[in-house]
Amino acid sequence: TVSRVLNRHPYVSEDKRAAVLDAVRKLDYVQNLNAVHLIKGKTSMIAVVLPYVDNPYLSSPVEGILSEANRRGYRVVLCQTNYRPEEELKVLEMLRMKQVDGVIITSRTNDWDVIKPFLAYGPIVVCEDAGDEPLSCAYIDHYRSFETGLRYLTAQGHRHIACCIGRRNSNTSLARERAVREALAAVQEPLRPEWIFYDALSMEA
Incomplete structure (x- = not known):
């Protein structure tokens, strides 16, 4: 009965539940979660x-x-x-x-x-x-996301486009950089390496 009360089992009468909880308070009992995890x-x-x-x-x-x-x-x-x-x-x-x-x-x-x-x-x-x-x-398609944004920018006539990305050789960064390179190539603009900012992992960066 005590175990059922402590584990919130529904099939315990209210008077027994109250008696157990009263004893728990008086004894300052604390469940050993490590033991609970081991059992479960x-x-x-x-x-x-x-x-x-x-x-x-x-x-x-x-x-x-x-x-x-x-x-x-x-x-x-x-x-x-x-x-x-x-x-x-x-x-x-x-x-x-x-x-x-x-x-x-x-x-x-x-x-x-x-x-x-x-x-x-x-x-x-x-x-x-x-x-x-x-x-x-569970992930974002970084290439497609960047491609969509870049397509919008170039359609608005923008050509001087910089890019802030993370680690230089991560898959995410490589996908983003490829999207920038291809979007600029589509409008006959070169990719300027100095406009690619790596390790931009904070607002300050």
């Missing part, structure tokens, strides 16, 4: 991997993750990597050690071959096109 086989926690917690681009997706996780009874741990592969690996080890139930990687630093073995321990979602890799993904 889940932690109800999700790790979200971020390059920087103050990245303005990721604030909206993270807000959505937090809102949906809360609605479904999950807690979220934000893990900052500073784009260091070893920090990302530490979070994946949390999945292997059953400290979290799943991992969402908003911006990846490790190769797919490093990440894929951890799928044996729980779900991993990446915020980029995973191609043929066996990972769930």
